[in-house]
Amino acid sequence: MTELWERTAADLASLVASKQVSAAEVAESCIARTNEVEGDVLSYLTLTPEAARAKAAGVDAAVAAGEPLGPLAGVPMALKDIICTEGIRSTAASKILDTYIPPYSATVAQRLYDAGGVLLGKTNLDEFAMGSSTENSAYQVTRNPWDLSKVPGGSSGGSAAAVAAGQAPFSIGTDTGGSIRQPAALCGVVGLKPTYGLVPRYGLIAFASSLDQAGPITRDVRDAALVLGAIAGLDPKDSTSLPGPVPDYMGALDKGVEGLKIGVVKEISGEGVNPAVQTRFREAVQILEKLGAQVGEVSLPTFGYGIDIYYLIAPAEASSNLARFDGVRYGLRIDGADVENMNRNSRAAGFGPEVKRRIMLGTYSLSSGYYDAYYLKAQKARTLIARDFARAYEQFDLLVSPSAPTTAFGIGEITDPLTMYLSDICTVPSSLAGAAAISVPAGLSADDGLPVGIQFMAKPLDETTMLSAAYAFEQELGLLPKPPLWSPS
Amino acid sequence: MNPTEAPDLVTTIGLEVHVELKTNTKMFCGCPVGFGGEPNSRVCPVCLGHPGTLPTMNEKAVEYTTKIAMALGCDIAPRSVFHRKNYFYPDMPKNYQISQYDLPVGERGSLEVEVDGEFYTVGITRAHLEEDTGKSLHIGGGGRIHDADYSLEDFNRAGTPLVEIVSEPDITSPAVARAYATELRSILEYLGVSDVRMEEGSMRVDANISVAPPGERGKKVEVKNMNSLRSVFRALEYEEKRQREVLRSGGSVTQSTRHWDEKAGRTQELRTKEEAFDYRYFPEPDLVPLEPAVEWLRQLREEQPELPIERAKRYQRDLGLSSYDAGVLRSTKALGDLFEQALAAAKKADAKQVSNWVTNDLMSLLAAVPEGTKNPPLTGSNLAELVDMVAGGDLSKSQAQQVLQKTLETGRRPREIADESGIKQVSDEGALEAAIDAVLAANPDVAERLRSGDNKPFGFLMGEVMKATKGQGNPKVVSGLIRKKIS
Numbered sequence A: 001m002t003e004l005w006e007r008t009a010a011d012l013a014s015l016v017a018s019k020q021v022s023a024a025e026v027a028e029s030c031i032a033r034t035n036e037v038e039g040d041v042l043s044y045l046t047l048t049p050e051a052a053r054a055k056a057a058g059v060d061a062a063v064a065a066g067e068p069l070g071p072l073a074g075v076p077m078a079l080k081d082i083i084c085t086e087g088i089r090s091t092a093a094s095k096i097l098d099t100y101i102p103p104y105s106a107t108v109a110q111r112l113y114d115a116g117g118v119l120l121g122k123t124n125l126d127e128f129a130m131g132s133s134t135e136n137s138a139y140q141v142t143r144n145p146w147d148l149s150k151v152p153g154g155s156s157g158g159s160a161a162a163v164a165a166g167q168a169p170f171s172i173g174t175d176t177g178g179s180i181r182q183p184a185a186l187c188g189v190v191g192l193k194p195t196y197g198l199v200p201r202y203g204l205i206a207f208a209s210s211l212d213q214a215g216p217i218t219r220d221v222r223d224a225a226l227v228l229g230a231i232a233g234l235d236p237k238d239s240t241s242l243p244g245p246v247p248d249y250m251g252a253l254d255k256g257v258e259g260l261k262i263g264v265v266k267e268i269s270g271e272g273v274n275p276a277v278q279t280r281f282r283e284a285v286q287i288l289e290k291l292g293a294q295v296g297e298v299s300l301p302t303f304g305y306g307i308d309i310y311y312l313i314a315p316a317e318a319s320s321n322l323a324r325f326d327g328v329r330y331g332l333r334i335d336g337a338d339v340e341n342m343n344r345n346s347r348a349a350g351f352g353p354e355v356k357r358r359i360m361l362g363t364y365s366l367s368s369g370y371y372d373a374y375y376l377k378a379q380k381a382r383t384l385i386a387r388d389f390a391r392a393y394e395q396f397d398l399l400v401s402p403s404a405p406t407t408a409f410g411i412g413e414i415t416d417p418l419t420m421y422l423s424d425i426c427t428v429p430s431s432l433a434g435a436a437a438i439s440v441p442a443g444l445s446a447d448d449g450l451p452v453g454i455q456f457m458a459k460p461l462d463e464t465t466m467l468s469a470a471y472a473f474e475q476e477l478g479l480l481p482k483p484p485l486w487s488p489s
Numbered sequence B: 001m002n003p004t005e006a007p008d009l010v011t012t013i014g015l016e017v018h019v020e021l022k023t024n025t026k027m028f029c030g031c032p033v034g035f036g037g038e039p040n041s042r043v044c045p046v047c048l049g050h051p052g053t054l055p056t057m058n059e060k061a062v063e064y065t066t067k068i069a070m071a072l073g074c075d076i077a078p079r080s081v082f083h084r085k086n087y088f089y090p091d092m093p094k095n096y097q098i099s100q101y102d103l104p105v106g107e108r109g110s111l112e113v114e115v116d117g118e119f120y121t122v123g124i125t126r127a128h129l130e131e132d133t134g135k136s137l138h139i140g141g142g143g144r145i146h147d148a149d150y151s152l153e154d155f156n157r158a159g160t161p162l163v164e165i166v167s168e169p170d171i172t173s174p175a176v177a178r179a180y181a182t183e184l185r186s187i188l189e190y191l192g193v194s195d196v197r198m199e200e201g202s203m204r205v206d207a208n209i210s211v212a213p214p215g216e217r218g219k220k221v222e223v224k225n226m227n228s229l230r231s232v233f234r235a236l237e238y239e240e241k242r243q244r245e246v247l248r249s250g251g252s253v254t255q256s257t258r259h260w261d262e263k264a265g266r267t268q269e270l271r272t273k274e275e276a277f278d279y280r281y282f283p284e285p286d287l288v289p290l291e292p293a294v295e296w297l298r299q300l301r302e303e304q305p306e307l308p309i310e311r312a313k314r315y316q317r318d319l320g321l322s323s324y325d326a327g328v329l330r331s332t333k334a335l336g337d338l339f340e341q342a343l344a345a346a347k348k349a350d351a352k353q354v355s356n357w358v359t360n361d362l363m364s365l366l367a368a369v370p371e372g373t374k375n376p377p378l379t380g381s382n383l384a385e386l387v388d389m390v391a392g393g394d395l396s397k398s399q400a401q402q403v404l405q406k407t408l409e410t411g412r413r414p415r416e417i418a419d420e421s422g423i424k425q426v427s428d429e430g431a432l433e434a435a436i437d438a439v440l441a442a443n444p445d446v447a448e449r450l451r452s453g454d455n456k457p458f459g460f461l462m463g464e465v466m467k468a469t470k471g472q473g474n475p476k477v478v479s480g481l482i483r484k485k486i487s
């Protein structure tokens, strides 16, 4: 018998709406499942079972009263702990926010609450989303449900692991250079990074403002469409959020890939990508061809500069965004002889080494005398990448590549930050271009049996085409087998 | 010439003026803008810089800044950009200030000022929009940020829209600097965009002043903490003199920031500028650039009020008023508007008469009313009625003064007040003749002295007649009648 915690968000929503199960039963199932595996996976930083029960009861009352229900009514969810939730501790996995309880909720969180979502807890991440393995969390290292000795990827590692481990049917991650897609790929789940501006940033603790986007991590593409529909759309509190109606993502799923022109990005499909990953990726491309897509190779000459550009722009913005953590108004305060020393002591104690590294990198690239050579030049190069993408989209409807150069690597295996940065080589360029992208499971590596992901990249705001292709692919390939952790030992 | 004596020295001054805009809400959040109040009572997650919050632009602030830039003759940028100015200070919630850098709202303007009948044009480098900081209170110890026992922060002011107006270093004397600040304040008041209260900090003036031989560049000294127009003048006069003395005695001026001590009447060195602070400006990624629509700009231009200096020129040119009177009438927009409304409504009085009532009697009465000249409690039609009553002989000047006072207090119409309290002037000769005859009859000796050519008791007779008419006799008519009767 299928347990409730195993069901998708879409299934649960319809089960609850049709009174086949109660939201309370669904919540209890997920709470129990969470407790069962949390000791192994360590996905969560904060669990909110009481709030979940209260919310579920509210949904059940609404169902009983015949009130109109949101599209996610009674569906449990997990939010990355970089998303502010009113009254619930939100740490960004940093000691500097250890005690921080936001006085407001992020727009994304609020929209999910309004849609009837039931919050189970806040998930682990690399501190301030800076990392690709979740090892940079100040609290714990989340483990990959496929192999507990491996990382889940990052920075949304807790969100991806929670979904992969059956703790929550869906979660929300944030993606700055691949932080949704790479962990989704490594954990064998679906991860969608929306077009920059589609999902409001209000309430996401900022890492790199010009790149940050929140998006769904789900077990299948249909759920990604469902959740995206609930969180997308203009927010007057975010000046960079985009106007225009939110398309019917669910309705567009069945359009298929037939006749779509799909470009395989030459620059990240061969060298630098693990051969076993390449194999699965090539097979995935063949499936797309078989489904009627017109596949060709496309070259984006600037693609290879992505990581360099990213590590000039993102830390620069981060160095400024993280300046507010000074011990004055909230968060950790370590006293000092004067205000300046209090600031210094608080930041020294509150930030981890990777965060400090990036603050220094960013401070340097913004410094007078270096600004033109680094930050400004990187911004110009960024426009070249966007131009490369635009040119590719003149010929192709979608671009595809592996989602990550490797499968999940061992905890503690990568110690050199620069090597770690290369984990995002496949995902960073589309982030810089502001385009939409999704990672979908493409099978297991023949080497280690760990999941491999294929990334579909779409034109800005063309999530519908991207989702329909991803859905067709997923239908053809079939869902991955469940990770070993799935069935109780 | 004494070799140690420097040749003629030239003073160069540039002013940087910060103006808080009187928008209803702060620049990037919905908190109300205000002065004072319970500390941290006008704050929200956005203006406290909570994690995850984002700024949203106050369109009124953009409109006001654009109006200011237009009034200063600036080029309005078709695309202007906000930058982050990064530095740590406890009263700045995000530890960066959202400001403007290389693409401000307005650039390349100018301002004409008048000093003793001479006109000077001061270039405006730029006018840009930024957010204000909170306020720190350093308690105990030395009372400054580095030596206090502790500091308290009030973020009520944090996020108030602030316009920075930077002049070119075109100002050649403290008097011109004061005139510039005065004129600027007047323009801002005319535009209705700020309270421009220097004592409350809604207008803050900083100056750069240097003194050097002609053609040479002096060391720039920044002067801060000038909290009134008077202190702008005093501080710069002091600083000009100080630098001249340093140079004349063969010394050199240190590039520095100095603090004006109003009580001591001198400037004190705060810090020397060894190196420029690196603010690591970069474009604010949370905001989109401003790209004002041409139609909107055209509309703003149409709505621009006449500038005070233009108004003063018009009063002299078209109405024949003196430079002094025109200067008083233009000193606030409300006063000039009142004058014009009264003039338009007046049926008997002319511009000179209306102007005299405003610049003399009304001004002295308004001195007792807080913000009186900015917000005179009097309508143009009431003023016109009063001045017409004087011009028509219905009220004497002193009666009119009484009535004006009552009108200011009650807001009621002057004629009503005069009628009710029986204040009127009697000019009817028949009515006055009886009173004069009675006075002359009662004082035959005095009448005799007058007839014999001794003019001294004339005043006494006038007084008696006025007493007999309860002060209502028109003095001109009364004196004419007395003279007629004794001749």
Ligand SMILES: [Zn+2]
Pocket (backbone or CB within 6 Å): B026, B029, B030, B031, B042, B043, B044, B045, B046, B047, B048, B159
């Ligand atoms: Zn506020």
